Amino acid sequence: MAFIPHTAEDIARMLGVIGVNGIEDLFDEIPAELRAGALSLPEPLSEMEIGRLMGERAAIDGRPLNFIGAGAYEHHIPAPVWSIATRGEFYSAYTPYQAEASQGTLQLVYEYQSMMCALTGMEVSNASLYDGASALAEACLMAVRSNRSSSSRRILMPRAVNPTYAQVARAIAGNQDISFVPVDYDRFAGVTLLEALEAYSAQDFTALIVQQPNFFGSLEEVDALTNWAHENKILLIALVNPISLALLKPPAQWGTEIAGVRGADIVCGEGQSLGVPLASGGPYFGFMATRMHYVRQMPGRIVGRTVDTEGRPGFSLTLQAREQHIRRSKATSNICTNQGLMVTAATIYMSLLGPRGLEAVAQASMQRTGELISALCQVAGVKRGFTAPHFHEAVLLLDRPAAEVLAALYRKGIIGGLDLSERYPELGSAMLVCATETKLSVDIDRYRAALTDAMSASCAT
Amino acid sequence: MTELSLREPLIFELSKPGRGAVTQFPPNVAGSVRVPENLRRRSPPALPEVSELQAVRHFTRLSQMNFSIDTHFYPLGSCTMKYNPKACNTYAMLPEFLGRHPLGPEPQGFLACMYELQGMLQEITGMQAVSLTPMAGAQGEFAGVAMIRAYHRARNDTGRTEIIVPQAAHGTNPATATMCGYTVREIPCDANGDVDIEALKLAVSPATAGIMLTNPSTLGVFERKIVQIARTVHEAGGLLYYDGANLNAILGKVRPGDMGFDVIHMNLHKTFSTPHGGGGPGSGAVGVSARLKAFLPLPIVGKENARYRWLTEGDLPQSIGRLSGFMGNAGVNLRAYIYMRLLGRQGMVRVAEFAALNANYLMKRLQAIGFEAAYPKRRASHEFIITLKQEHKAYHVSAMDVAKRLLDYGFHAPTTYFPLLVPECLLIEPTETEAKEDLDRFCDAMASIREEMRHDPEKLASAPHTMPVRRLDDVRAAKQLDLIWKGSAAYQEPLGS
Amino acid sequence: MSNNIPADLKYTKSHEWVRQTQNGALEIGITDHAQSALGDLVFVEVPDVGRALAAGETCAVVESVKAASDVYCPLAGKVVANNVALSSKPELLNEDPYGAGWLFRLEADASADMKSLMSPALYRTFLAEESK
Structure with a gap:
């Protein structure tokens, strides 16, 4: 039942003050012919009943051992992260428009912005977007607004970029007549082909997207790609994994200085790996950072530090003239609600891990993936897909249909990887696998044993 | 030492090189995978190094500077701030x-x-x-x-x-x-x-x-x-x-x-x-x-x-x-x-009924206190607008002043200056989960603020008085952009060097 | 609300002013009324020198904490100078909208028609109408 505190006496007195006979009278401006009849909805449940129902549903799904990444990664989440993030003062607060009553959220977002700039090397970060895919779409729109030396509204989208992200970018930016041109990858190394880009050197493009590590888990030659973009007056959008940045060169330092500019122009990505659970797909959060030069083209909320009337430091939302509630049809984006609670979790996560902890997570994930690949490649019919160095994901090629193998693994409680056959038919039977620091040798052994069975079983059929 | 204050330092200011919530670090994993030299990060990111307790205390203290539904009546129009079960x-x-x-x-x-x-x-x-x-x-x-x-x-x-x-x-x-x-x-x-x-x-x-x-x-x-x-x-x-x-x-x-x-x-x-x-x-x-x-x-x-x-x-x-x-x-x-x-079926209908009851009751009571409803001849839906255009003329107080003063009384402010059509407006949405007593307390605060308009308008103009900060300089925030902590460079120097 | 309307300038309905300078170029800014309506400006973006503008084209942005507004080019022409001081001191536009707060100078095209602009008297009447 609804969470209604009113007693019969309260209701009677309130109706008296309003001057009506019953609650129904409050709806007398709604034309009678529009009024809804009885709704066909389930009966109310008590908390005990919903608890039992949800427990049963959860039990159906169980807790399989997971080896998929592909944009959402299973890392250990320290106990304090969600214990604090779900405190009512964070969980049930609104957007910090009343700054004096929201200093906690505002200071936290300022700290978050500082941390994201520390990771990416950029000068300014926003307070979050919905997720990595929609952040990439917003980055494309932002690039079109920002790159004044281009009028093409064409963006280079390598095939080694997460294909779902490419779909989302098309669905969102496509409505503003922005088009995407694919760039092929090296079938041997699994990285974007610089030669494929060279073919476009003489043409007008607005931006080049570089994902590092790319969708296959391979490390791109980011310096060469960035330099190529800047030599051709093309903005570089870096799509990065924040955990990997503890080990990898920050996007602000990609390439060399060309015409006074070095590194990525816009950095975006999926923030989920920073303390946010997999949770069947969300809520996660998208992040975005850029140069100060482009700050007025950036979508989303930004928190600034200022002073109050007594000169004491305090925090407030700033640069709001970019946003929809002021600029309306000329706003940088229609985004309003973002993913504040996930940012709260990420900020606590990054504080607990710090530079050394984050590096240890990145390092352990990379080593575990190395161990996983070595173990699985010992199984007959399994081999590595690409030669380029990997971070914490890699492509494996199978001599049996990946779908059958993955189904057999799932029957043994293992989610073995992502079937790439549909997205990249040229690879044949391929799957993308991932291990993070949460996968121990015993888990990898279990996977290898199950894969050995699955490969021979599907061989027999 | 200074007196106890509501201010909380930045997490970066609590940091010391070599400290860490080490229980949260994963154990070392031996392995031979290396990041190629040209793709490797040269210096660690300037993230804070704090103990687990320091982090817990810092973020708990930050949370305490927030108003929220769990702690305060939050009649923010158009936002439906009801109890989150x-x-x-x-x-x-x-x-x-x-x-x-x-x-x-x-x-x-x-x-x-x-x-x-x-x-x-x-x-x-x-x-x-x-x-x-x-x-x-x-x-x-x-x-x-x-x-x-x-x-x-x-x-x-x-x-x-x-x-x-x-x-x-x-x-x-x-x-x-x-x-x-x-x-x-x-x-x-x-x-x-x-x-x-x-x-x-x-x-x-x-x-x-x-x-x-x-x-x-x-x-x-x-x-x-x-x-x-x-x-x-x-x-x-x-x-x-x-x-x-x-x-x-x-x-x-x-x-x-x-x-x-x-x-x-x-x-x-x-x-x-x-x-x-x-x-x-x-x-x-x-x-x-x-x-x-x-x-x-x-x-x-x-x-x-x-x-x-x-x-x-x-x-x-x-x-x-x-x-x-x-x-x-x-x-x-x-x-x-x-x-x-x-x-369920029964509860769902009660949502609109009691949201409307609370909104119409609050509107009538505020009108009785002397506030002007923007659409007095209409039923309120689940929310309603009060316009302070008379008060603005008579006492030079703005909707923003009233909003900020409400914080001192322990109520989150209603939505202000939206919709833009109605001058000096407060958009008030109580939601169905608030008890009559809380609505009445809100009315008492509004009545008291109304008195202050007449006798002590400066109190409103300088509100809030009891929050961790007073009104903030938004012009400075937008002109002298301070969007990230800049101690990063100094931080990377080892202590004592 | 402040409302100074110098007699030696021409005006537009979107609150720009135009000054004929001695060397023939046109100096362009926004009026006292406009700056006052916007409040404390925190950011001003002026067009690049050399840019060709059509009459009515969006050519500059003025932004306060609570509002942002586009500036429309009153006449067709080419930008020959811009007020770079505004990028670090947007308050110049609040303090001196007809002087130190100018936005840019334009070499008008031959087709540009000064008669399309309003006289001070007409602009004053226009403001009075608008505030009704």
Whole structure:
């Protein structure tokens, strides 16, 4: 039942003050012919009943051992992260428009912005977007607004970029007549082909997207790609994994200085790996950072530090003239609600891990993936897909249909990887696998044993 | 030492090299994988190095500087700040749900919840199909308008380039129309808060793609001419988009589908009580009439032979596509599902009833104290507008002053200066979960502030007085941009060097 | 609300002013009324030198904490100078909208028609009408 505190006496007195006979009278401006009849909805449940129902549903799904990444990664989440993030003062607060009553959220977002700039090397970060895919779409729109030396509204989208992200970018930016041109990858190394880009050197493009590590888990030659973009007056959008940045060169330092500019122009990505659970797909959060030069083209909320009337430091939302509630049809984006609670979790996560902890997570994930690949490649019919160095994901090629193998693994409680056959038919039977620091040798052994069975079983059929 | 203060240092100021919450660090893993030299990071990122207790205390103290529903009455108009039941969070955070990777085999337990949620939202809005994919209201709006565009295009009706939006609309409406490649045509409202029908008739044309409407409107009143509006727009070949911002007001009383709307977004974080989280996440599920079904954003949950599965491009080839990397804000949707099951058929209708009771009671009481309602002849929906234009003239106090002073009395401020049409306005939405006593206390505070306007206006102008900070210098914030902590460079030097 | 309307300038309905300078170029800014309505400016963006502008084209942005507004080019022409001081001191526009707060100078095209602009008296009447 609804969470209604009113007693019969309260209701009677309130109706008296309003001057009506019953609650129904409050709806007398709604034309009678529009009024809804009885709704066909389930009966109310008590908390005990919903608890039992949800427990049963959860039990159906169980807790399989997971080896998929592909944009959402299973890392250990320290106990304090969600214990604090779900405190009512964070969980049930609104957007910090009343700054004096929201200093906690505002200071936290300022700290978050500082941390994201520390990771990416950029000068300014926003307070979050919905997720990595929609952040990439917003980055494309932002690039079109920002790159004044281009009028093409064409963006280079390598095939080694997460294909779902490419779909989302098309669905969102496509409505503003922005088009995407694919760039092929090296079938041997699994990285974007610089030669494929060279073919476009003489043409007008607005931006080049570089994902590092790319969708296959391979490390791109980011310096060469960035330099190529800047030599051709093309903005570089870096799509990065924040955990990997503890080990990898920050996007602000990609390439060399060309015409006074070095590194990525816009950095975006999926923030989920920073303390946010997999949770069947969300809520996660998208992040975005850029140069100060482009700050007025950036979508989303930004928190600034200022002073109050007594000169004491305090925090407030700033640069709001970019946003929809002021600029309306000329706003940088229609985004309003973002993913504040996930940012709260990420900020606590990054504080607990710090530079050394984050590096240890990145390092352990990379080593575990190395161990996983070595173990699985010992199984007959399994081999590595690409030669380029990997971070914490890699492509494996199978001599049996990946779908059958993955189904057999799932029957043994293992989610073995992502079937790439549909997205990249040229690879044949391929799957993308991932291990993070949460996968121990015993888990990898279990996977290898199950894969050995699955490969021979599907061989027999 | 200084006296105890509410100020909390930045987490970076608590940091010392070599310190760390080491229990949270993963054990070392031996291995031979190396990052190539040219791709390697040269110096560690300037993240804080603090102990676990320092982090816990810091963020707990920050939380204590926030107003929230759990701690304060939060009558923020248009935002529906009602109680977020704890059960919704607890049961959405069961480890099986939290641990599930979105790209694994379809989890039948979770999908059963999503499938049923789609059905309940469909029933309650009177629409024909629902997609849970959009991640917030603004993305739901985007999906809605993109579907309108896809619909016209599929019919080769390419001359439709305009979206009509009433002046009082939320800023996301015109911003969304632009994102979808449309131009915006604004139309006025009449003196009673209804859409000006004559202006609408002049505005519609073969260029009209559709209209975006909120009902009850942002003015806190039910749009009485909705049937006429729907007919006018449909006759011109346009479609009707329903902005679900105010759905709480009419839950179970009247359904957008029955009013003639073709597409609607719902803010699950308002109407279905998932948390606002200090700015998000929300969820902006969309519902459509039969003619827009083919264009819904993906994925959607389908059911075949007692198995649930994600419907994808193969099932809906005309879809406007994907808006998120995975399945939208799945965990938010799960909370909305739990909320709806707790309320059930009977509870759902009571939401609108008691939201309306609280709003109309509060409006009458504030009028009795002497405040002027913007639309005194109308029933309040679930919210209403007070205008302080008289007080502004008489005592030089602004709506902002009253809002800030309310914080000192322990109430979150109502929405101020929205809608822009009404001068010096406060948009007040009490929601159904507040008790009469709390509404009465709010009225007492407003009466007291009214006295202060007369006798001590300076007290209002300089409010708030009891918060961690006084009013902030927004001009300085925007001119001397200080957006990140700049101690990074100094921080990287080892201590004592 | 402040409302100074110098007699030696021409005006537009979107609150720009135009000054004929001695060397023939046109100096362009926004009026006292406009700056006062916007409040404390925190950011001003002026067009690049060399940019060709059509009459009515969006050519500059003025932004305060609570509002942002586009500036429309009153006449067609080419930008020959811009007020770089505004990028670090947007307050110049609040303090001196007709002097130190100028936005840019334009070499008008031959087709540009000064008669399309309003006289001070007409602008004054226009403001009075608008505030009704």
